[in-house]
Amino acid sequence: EDQVTQSPEALRLQEGESSSLNCSYTVSGLRGLFWYRQDPGKGPEFLFTLYSAGEEKEKERLKATLTKKESFLHITAPKPEDSATYLCAVQGQGQNFVFGPGTRLSVLP
Template sequence: EDQVTQSPEALRLQEGESSSLNCSYTVSGLRGLFWYRQDPGKGPEFLFTLYSAGEEKEKERLKATLTKKESFLHITAPKPEDSATYLCAVQGLRDKLIFGTGTRLQVFP
């Protein structure tokens, strides 16, 4: 059964304090791993797609990496506006997205 586990559930950081979010997955035939950001009362906002182990993508203070079993979202020198829930999802052979429960990030000034 396709499954996604995200850790930690919640993370509190001081502004400028870098850290990483983890997404562990099991999927039959990975077609893509997706990272989304979700603000309260809003829908998920697409950040990255990763397709194969070893791939990396960057956007501003965010960098996503992928191995055969997990993905990391690295946040470098975060700012308060980076506070949000970060969702990881995998797409396997059945095409539907399977989401994790997310990591709730709070960045304090």
């Protein structure tokens, strides 16, 4: 059974304080790993897709990396508007996406 865990559960940063969020996964035949951002009361917003170990993707202050067992979402010099829940999901041999519980990020001004 495909499984995804995320750590930490919650993270509080000062504006400008860089950090990383972790997504650990167990999947039979990874087809893709996906990062989403979710604001309160909204649906998840797509950020990145990673397909193979060693792959990296960047967007503004965010950078996602992938190994065979985990993915990291690095946040460089975060701003208060980066505050959200960050969700990680994997797609294995099944065609659905299996989500982790998310990391709630708060960036204080």
